[in-house]
Each structure stands twice: as C-alpha cells, then as structure tokens.
Amino acid sequence: MATANTRALDRRELCRAVLADRGDMLVVAGLGAPAWDITAVGDCPENLPLWGGMGAAAMIGLGLSIAQPRRTVLVITGDGEMLMGLGSLATIAVKRPPNLAILVQDNEHYGETGMQETATRYGVDLVAIARGAGFARTMLVTSADQVAPLREAIHAGAGPLFAVAKVDAASLPLVLPPRDGAYLQARMREAVLGPEAHHQL
Amino acid sequence: MQAEQLDKAPDDAATWPDQIYDLLKSHGIRQVALVPDAGHSRLIRRCLADDSMQVVTLTTEEEGIAMLLGAWLGGDKGVLLMQSSGVGNCINMLSLGILHRTPMPMIVTMRGDFGEFNPAQVPMGSATQTVLEAMGTIVRRADRPEDVAPTVNATIRMAFNTFRPTATLIGQRVLGAKTFGKD
Ligand SMILES: Cc1ncc(C[n+]2csc(CCOP(=O)(O)OP(=O)(O)O)c2C)c(N)n1
Ligand SMILES: [Mg+2]
Numbered sequence: 001m002a003t004a005n006t007r008a009l010d011r012r013e014l015c016r017a018v019l020a021d022r023g024d025m026l027v028v029a030g031l032g033a034p035a036w037d038i039t040a041v042g043d044c045p046e047n048l049p050l051w052g053g054m055g056a057a058a059m060i061g062l063g064l065s066i067a068q069p070r071r072t073v074l075v076i077t078g079d080g081e082m083l084m085g086l087g088s089l090a091t092i093a094v095k096r097p098p099n100l101a102i103l104v105q106d107n108e109h110y111g112e113t114g115m116q117e118t119a120t121r122y123g124v125d126l127v128a129i130a131r132g133a134g135f136a137r138t139m140l141v142t143s144a145d146q147v148a149p150l151r152e153a154i155h156a157g158a159g160p161l162f163a164v165a166k167v168d169a170a171s172l173p174l175v176l177p178p179r180d181g182a183y184l185q186a187r188m189r190e191a192v193l194g195p196e197a198h199h200q201l
Numbered sequence: 202m203q204a205e206q207l208d209k210a211p212d213d214a215a216t217w218p219d220q221i222y223d224l225l226k227s228h229g230i231r232q233v234a235l236v237p238d239a240g241h242s243r244l245i246r247r248c249l250a251d252d253s254m255q256v257v258t259l260t261t262e263e264e265g266i267a268m269l270l271g272a273w274l275g276g277d278k279g280v281l282l283m284q285s286s287g288v289g290n291c292i293n294m295l296s297l298g299i300l301h302r303t304p305m306p307m308i309v310t311m312r313g314d315f316g317e318f319n320p321a322q323v324p325m326g327s328a329t330q331t332v333l334e335a336m337g338t339i340v341r342r343a344d345r346p347e348d349v350a351p352t353v354n355a356t357i358r359m360a361f362n363t364f365r366p367t368a369t370l371i372g373q374r375v376l377g378a379k380t381f382g383k384d
Contacts, residue, residue: 028271048274053297056267063271063279066232066255087260088267095257181300182364185274193276200276201361 009144011105011167015041015076017147018103018154022046023072025155026064026188030057030077032112033172034105038076040175045191048184049177055084058102062092065100068192072099074154079106079120079164086129092160093134101154101161102130107169115169130162141165207319208239208284208312209376217349217375218243221308224350225280228357231255232272232279234265240310240376241282262287266294266366269305278361281307285314285329285370286322295336298366306360307338307368308353316378326373333368344372 015037019027028048029035034057035049043049050057061075082104092100108121120126127138137159141150153161178184189197211218221244225233233248233256235241248256255277259265265281272279283291288309298305312319313326333340339359343352352369360367 026274052300053267053270053294055263056270056294056297059264059267060271060274062257063232063234063268063273063277064275065271066257067272067275067277085264085267088264090260091257091264095255181297182302185270185301185303188274189276192274197276 008166008168012037012040014165018151025072025074028057028060028075030081032078034076034078036175039177043177045187048188054081057081058085058088061100065097069099072155072157075102077104079104079118080110083119089130089133096160098159099157104164105167106164107167109169126164135160135162137161139163206239210239210242217346220350221353222247224354229278230280231277234259234268235282236262236287238284238310262290263294266291270297270303273303283309285309285311286325288329288332289325295366299337302364304360304364305366306357309368310371311373315373318378338366338368340368342370344374346375
C-alpha cells in the first residue's frame, strides 16, 4: 500500500482547488477557519462566511439549495461545526437536494478555540454517519490525488454529496471577511437575484 | 386514554388553521420548516398537499432558523412552525436573524400556558415570549380563534417588511387543553 499520499491535506490548498473555476457556485462557510479559508482563496458576493450560528452551515445550505435549484451550493465547514449539527444530515438526506454538497475540513480539533480535540479524533466517523442518514454519495478524501475527483463530484449535481477531507491541524494566518452580516447577506442576494433583491416583497 | 394523544389538535370546526394556510399562500411562502405539533397538524397536512411548497421536517427547531436564512439568501420566503418548547431549541440560532437582518417568521403553538396537563411543558411555555424577545424577536399573541389570522398576517408582514425574526404565539386557550375526563 502506498503511504506517501496519506498525509493530511493543507486546508487552504484544498479550498483553492475545490473553488477553482467555480462558475456560479454559491458557498457557505462554517464559522472560524473555514470562513477564513474561503476568504483567503478570494472574497466575493457568492460567498457567505459565517461569524456565528455554530451548527447552522449545512441547513443554510439546504434552504439555499432549495431556493436556487439550478446553482451548485457548497457548504465548507469544520468537524466541530458539523458535529454540532449532526441532525441536519438526517434532514438533508431525507430532502435530497440534488445541488447541495457538504465538505467537512476535518482537522480532528476545535481549531478556533485553541485546538482542543473533537470526537473525530477518537474515531467518530462522519462519513459513516452521513451514509447512515441516507446520503448515497459520500467521499473520504485523505490524499492530494483525491482532490480533483472531489471537485468533480461537487460540481456534478447528482444528488446531495457529503465529503470529509482530513486536513492538517495547523493554525494558519487569519484572513478575515467583512464582519457585517447584513452586508454579507445583501451582497449574495444581489448576486443571485440582481438589484431586485433589495425590493423583494 | 390509550388511543388518545396528549397534545390537542384543532377542532374540525376551527377555521384558523386553514386561514394560516391561505396567508402562507398569499404571502408567497415557499419553504415551510417544522417540527410537528398537534396544534399545527391540519396546517401541516395542507402544506404537505401543496406541490408548490417545500416542506422540511427538522430534527430540531434550530435547523429551521438556519434554513430560513438559506432560503432568503436564495430569494425564497420561508416560515417556521413549532410548539413553544421548540423555541428553547432556537435561542443561539436566532443570532443569525439579527446579525444578517433576515426575515424569520415563526408560528408557535403554545403549551404550558392555559390549563396544561403535562408538567414538562410549563417551564419553557412560561419562558417562550421572554426568550424570543431577549433574542430580538417581535412577538405577538393570539388568544382567541378570530385573532389568529390577523396576528399571523402581521407577523409575516413585519418579518419581510422590516427584516427580522418575528413570532405569533397561538395561545393554548385557542386549542384547549386535554383534561382526560377530569373536568
Ligand atoms: C454555540 C457555540 N459554541 C461554541 C462556540 C465556540 N467556537 C467557535 S469556533 C469553534 C470550533 C470550531 O471547530 P471546527 O468547526 O472544527 O473548525 P476548525 O477551526 O477546527 O477548522 C468553537 C467551539 C461558538 N462560537 N458557538
Ligand atoms: Mg476542526
């Protein structure tokens, strides 16, 4: 068995690869490092980096994917954030939005709060949980050569996708997005709906 | 008592559940997030029977708050249906509606506030309005059947016109509480 490829991935390189040529994809990022990661790759109106609502990211993705069925919606979040919203995996699996993908950047730690260990550090298997919930499409990404297939699977739009990528538990320099949530919401709505967004009744 | 439910559904003669459904339609509500409550049972049936509505049964009510944000980001109007105990599950998530200025209308059937049978419903039922208001939600109560539709209408309007979480609390008095022959 090859071992050279099984080092944990660099989370920003992973984000950069997954978001390359993203088209009109909409991205929701869980609070903390995933929000800094998508911002480091490039802040834009089609990004919603979260500042709070721990456990909400996947369900925000569900509401958005139902509202915008022709766009790919990608949720990028941390293992800690996903563990707080495990029930949403059942909710999403039942609803089966074809255009929603969830990517957990699993560093097996709560990075933002000082690198305390999460349950995944002790073997809790998020992919198995998602499969058990009913996700037909799941991926476990542990090496660089699996990143391109991951990117393809995200864009495929063939039913909800749940992927876990094992990433390095390094604390990277903060790259902060705008902090005003009203602005973050309004800019994405305008990007999706045009100027009409601000006159919706 | 075996085949009976502890929670009370609206009487067949009650018109307010259908009035709420009509309001959801007239306001163009497309996403309905819920954890079931007997008080909402007829409204839930009406929504499920409507192909133009996306009904999502949640594992916990806080998922619904997150879903309403996602819906609005994509231009959909949504509503969250729950009973008063579910409000307690939403507390921190309500931050999202304040932070992002997101319309988040909630329609809450009250338990533990008028002739309740189940002691477990009283603590959260007593705190429901306080908790919502503490998190910045505009709360209006409807304690008579004829008040339900105008209050829900106002709740939906204020959510989408002024960009914030809003809630109608439908008093237990409107539904009546089960007495199990002890009245
Ligand atoms: C409800 C709630 N509980 C706790 C926190 C504190 N908190 C902020 S980020 C975070 C850890 C996130 O860990 P993870 O999702 O794995 O992201 P990482 O930084 O490891 O990539 C925690 C516990 C919070 N913001 N909200
Ligand atoms: Mg983590």
